[in-house]
Amino acid sequence: xxxxxxxxxxxxxxxxxxxxxxxxxxxxxxxxxxNTELMALIAAHxxxxxxxxQRGKLFEERFDAEFAAKLYQEALEIxxxxxxxxxxxxxxxxxxxxxxxxEFAKQAADADPKLYEAHELLARIALEDDNHKxxxxxxxxxxxxxxxxxQAIAIKASLDLLSDKESPWVAxxxxxxxxxxxxxxFFVINRRYEDGIAYYRKAIAATPDLWSAHSQLGINLMRLAxxxxxxxxxELAFNNHYRDKPTVNTLTLMDSYNRFKTFETPxxxxxxxxxxxxxxxxxFQTELDKIIATYNKKYETKLTVPVQIEVYPDHEDFxxxxxxxxxxxxxxxTFNNIIAMDSPSGRAPGSFxxxxxxxxEMSHVYVLTLTNDRVPRWFTEGLxxxxxxxxxxxxxxxxxxxxxAAIRDKKLxxxxxxxxGFIHPAFPAQVIxxxxxxxxxxxxxxxxxxxxxxxxxxxxxAKNVPTVDVIRQQLGIEPEAFDKDFLAVIDKETASTVKxxxxxxxxxxxxxxxxKDGKFDEAIAKGRAIEGLYPDYVENGSVYDFVAEAxxxxxxxxxxxxxxxxxxxIGGRDPETMKKYAKLLEEAGKPKEAAAALERLNYIYPLxxxxxxxxxxxxxxxxxxxxxxxxxxxxxxxHPIDAADSHYNLARAFKATGQKDKxxxxxxxxxxxxxxxxxxxxxxxxxxxxxxK
Amino acid sequence: xGCRLKRFALLAGLINVLIxxxxxxxxxxxxxxxxxxxxxxxxxxxxTMLATDVDKILKSGGQTDRVVDTLKGADATKAKMxxxxxxxxxxxxxxxxxxxxxxxxGTFDGTEYKFNLPGPDISGTELAALLNRIxxxxxxxxxxxxxxxxxxxxxxxxxxxxxxATKSGMEKNATVFGRYWVEAMRDPAADVDKNDAIxxxxxxxxxxxxxxxxxxxxxxxxxxxxxxxxxxxxxxxPFLKTGAAAATVTDPAKRALISKKDDIENRIDALKYQKSLxxxxxxxxxxxxxxxxxxxxxxGIDK
Numbered sequence: 001x002x003x004x005x006x007x008x009x010x011x012x013x014x015x016x017x018x019x020x021x022x023x024x025x026x027x028x029x030x031x032x033x034x035n036t037e038l039m040a041l042i043a044a045h046x047x048x049x050x051x052x053x054q055r056g057k058l059f060e061e062r063f064d065a066e067f068a069a070k071l072y073q074e075a076l077e078i079x080x081x082x083x084x085x086x087x088x089x090x091x092x093x094x095x096x097x098x099x100x101x102x103e104f105a106k107q108a109a110d111a112d113p114k115l116y117e118a119h120e121l122l123a124r125i126a127l128e129d130d131n132h133k134x135x136x137x138x139x140x141x142x143x144x145x146x147x148x149x150x151q152a153i154a155i156k157a158s159l160d161l162l163s164d165k166e167s168p169w170v171a172x173x174x175x176x177x178x179x180x181x182x183x184x185x186f187f188v189i190n191r192r193y194e195d196g197i198a199y200y201r202k203a204i205a206a207t208p209d210l211w212s213a214h215s216q217l218g219i220n221l222m223r224l225a226x227x228x229x230x231x232x233x234x235e236l237a238f239n240n241h242y243r244d245k246p247t248v249n250t251l252t253l254m255d256s257y258n259r260f261k262t263f264e265t266p267x268x269x270x271x272x273x274x275x276x277x278x279x280x281x282x283x284f285q286t287e288l289d290k291i292i293a294t295y296n297k298k299y300e301t302k303l304t305v306p307v308q309i310e311v312y313p314d315h316e317d318f319x320x321x322x323x324x325x326x327x328x329x330x331x332x333x334t335f336n337n338i339i340a341m342d343s344p345s346g347r348a349p350g351s352f353x354x355x356x357x358x359x360x361e362m363s364h365v366y367v368l369t370l371t372n373d374r375v376p377r378w379f380t381e382g383l384x385x386x387x388x389x390x391x392x393x394x395x396x397x398x399x400x401x402x403x404x405a406a407i408r409d410k411k412l413x414x415x416x417x418x419x420x421g422f423i424h425p426a427f428p429a430q431v432i433x434x435x436x437x438x439x440x441x442x443x444x445x446x447x448x449x450x451x452x453x454x455x456x457x458x459x460x461x462a463k464n465v466p467t468v469d470v471i472r473q474q475l476g477i478e479p480e481a482f483d484k485d486f487l488a489v490i491d492k493e494t495a496s497t498v499k500x501x502x503x504x505x506x507x508x509x510x511x512x513x514x515x516k517d518g519k520f521d522e523a524i525a526k527g528r529a530i531e532g533l534y535p536d537y538v539e540n541g542s543v544y545d546f547v548a549e550a551x552x553x554x555x556x557x558x559x560x561x562x563x564x565x566x567x568x569x570i571g572g573r574d575p576e577t578m579k580k581y582a583k584l585l586e587e588a589g590k591p592k593e594a595a596a597a598l599e600r601l602n603y604i605y606p607l608x609x610x611x612x613x614x615x616x617x618x619x620x621x622x623x624x625x626x627x628x629x630x631x632x633x634x635x636x637x638x639h640p641i642d643a644a645d646s647h648y649n650l651a652r653a654f655k656a657t658g659q660k661d662k663x664x665x666x667x668x669x670x671x672x673x674x675x676x677x678x679x680x681x682x683x684x685x686x687x688x689x690x691x692x693k
Numbered sequence: 694x695g696c697r698l699k700r701f702a703l704l705a706g707l708i709n710v711l712i713x714x715x716x717x718x719x720x721x722x723x724x725x726x727x728x729x730x731x732x733x734x735x736x737x738x739x740x741t742m743l744a745t746d747v748d749k750i751l752k753s754g755g756q757t758d759r760v761v762d763t764l765k766g767a768d769a770t771k772a773k774m775x776x777x778x779x780x781x782x783x784x785x786x787x788x789x790x791x792x793x794x795x796x797x798x799g800t801f802d803g804t805e806y807k808f809n810l811p812g813p814d815i816s817g818t819e820l821a822a823l824l825n826r827i828x829x830x831x832x833x834x835x836x837x838x839x840x841x842x843x844x845x846x847x848x849x850x851x852x853x854x855x856x857x858a859t860k861s862g863m864e865k866n867a868t869v870f871g872r873y874w875v876e877a878m879r880d881p882a883a884d885v886d887k888n889d890a891i892x893x894x895x896x897x898x899x900x901x902x903x904x905x906x907x908x909x910x911x912x913x914x915x916x917x918x919x920x921x922x923x924x925x926x927x928x929x930x931p932f933l934k935t936g937a938a939a940a941t942v943t944d945p946a947k948r949a950l951i952s953k954k955d956d957i958e959n960r961i962d963a964l965k966y967q968k969s970l971x972x973x974x975x976x977x978x979x980x981x982x983x984x985x986x987x988x989x990x991x992x993g994i995d996k
Contacts, residue, residue: 642882681988
């Protein structure tokens, strides 16, 4: 027994030394060395949960959350009560706004009643949900265990500061930068970027080597387009081994800015990728000017600083702008007066309505300005969604099956809790469902209390009044009663679709089979019978698609036109389908209607040479020469294969507007590409005076 | 690159004129289109449809200088392809042109390319041997199959332009290049210099751009990168001519004007070469004057 005991003691002492060595290497930024030590410890003691846990912590700190979670899981398999590993799992889930975080943190607190960090994390999750009561309680629970629990103190301070109150808790943070960093984080996720930046600066002042704060300061400065200082902070973090994805990707994105071109007016700045800038700019500028004119009137205010729009053709670049932010839109994001959004080229044609997104984001700019960033997420998102369809009924998102399922399963949240749906979704589609619900709530308020009431609510939120009180004060109704009335309206609106959804899906299958069997009359009849059950469904394989195709198979063009007209009116966006519709209208001798159908596509996918060619022709034919100039100019800017033809058409359009000099220039450009292009020769002679002899 | 292409095109224009002038009026172009094995109904239908479209385009327009042969479906066997190529080898003259269009699937094992046909496939080496027997002085092979890049080296020959849908034999996915090549044959936009003829370079440029756009719009990684072995030769190959230009050139009453027109065209070409060396305004002034002169001359010819 004695030699065995000596060997065991010796082994334990060696292991402790190795763990210390790993920790020393880790502190010295030799992460590979630390990992090697920990791996050796695990190899020697595979059943020691602590070593798996420590390695998990190393990987978590080095930004590999996925692998860290695996190592924590290994620790928990060995010791299911390992509170540290549970807390690690909770932290990782919380980083992703995963609702499981709460569960893990509670398990960790139960496993180790002294683990105040678990209560700090629960407080953080609650405050992310805007649940001040629980956040306060959990912070108190942490402080009861450790009076110096920095994160709990920071949560208490954040609770006060977010409510615009002086906080005695701030002073208690002393020189602990991590605490100020947490306050900054809460300002940022509440869209109060300037306040967030101020607190990141405090964090750095207190703890100069807090590189995570340097990184976040850089990212938030960059969000507000203060690129010089942003780069300095990000590079400082990067050069000091803080290389998480947001830091690295933001630096990479900033490096790519030389590929962008900025167009400025006194009130706007539009930043576009050079490869598509010339084509997109006229459309974006026209729409932006229209939005500003409309919102200045509607929101009864004028923006005091220019609004900046950044348009990213690579969705990954856009995604960098939203990293680490909960519940933000996948297509656009607003940081005070800065909007970052996908370019139409960043998405598959037909899947993205850029103009609708721009109206949405611009609504945020006005609402954030009017409320000094004090507005709950549900309201600013709801109002932005409301604006999309207010400007044009066929804009905005259609009701997707996930929303229908949420309505059917009674998963819509009460107004007092709807923010939770944006931050910590309890089911995969809850963020989308919450956008829908918030939008519908604003529609409902507008319908019942008038559009002006929405602006009154904006002003009420500006005073930092909670949602429930705004509902009471502005709508004169209890939040519960609001929910009841609102849900009754939604149920009524969607009843036939919810009830008929099964029949609709079965009907689609039947139509599909009819089409395969060549039974086009039956397909049309079935399509027309089920179309009304779910009119919002305009994606691939919609009833409209099938019926129009069946009509065309029968060579019944009026039937196809009628069907595609319905598709267009309800918000169908597939460019090929819309082009087909326009062609049929043109063939039917309806060039104005054909042009209108194609005009819709300019708001969806304007990077389409065929679209501009066809639309230019139709506009010229129907006497809209200025519109034709716009379309043919877009075509020229796309550098199509047939350069001669595009310049020639632009020359024709200029001639029609009476701009002979420009017509002549374009005719010359057409002939430079193809000197024997006879129509262009004729036009050149005409605009040079020869043809008018 | 854009500049280089333009210069190729300009030079090609001159070469084209020379070739046209030196080519006997009775010279013919032999076309053989082969739609290979689809392997599944969807591809079978697609390949057959493309070959049918090509056949229809080539046989339309009343062109008498084309000899068109198309193999598709069950007829597209190795034996029939060999027979067609042998027949052309027996009929074509050095003054003639020959075009082979291959639609379908191809494979490459690291050494040998094979064009998939019902029954035995035909290898790149076998195909090259058959093509080498054809005396036509100008040849164009457009291999639109997957892995077609694997055939480029073996098919290469001094008087032959080789176009492949893929850059190597390792790009093995089904291609879309063929669809756009056929579209180029139909779309007047492919004739970028508006000379009533689509050159092999024009058709290639059209199909290559459309192929790239296809992958870009679909947000898919491009699995084919079309290749052309000689741009200059391709630009001088009038792959698909229309009749209008020829009718004008043969009108003796307008000889003086035609001669003047040729002179102006040459001066325009020469001016374009000088563009990068000239002040923009001066270039524009001179170009406009020449183009006006050309337009007036053309007007006189057309009267």
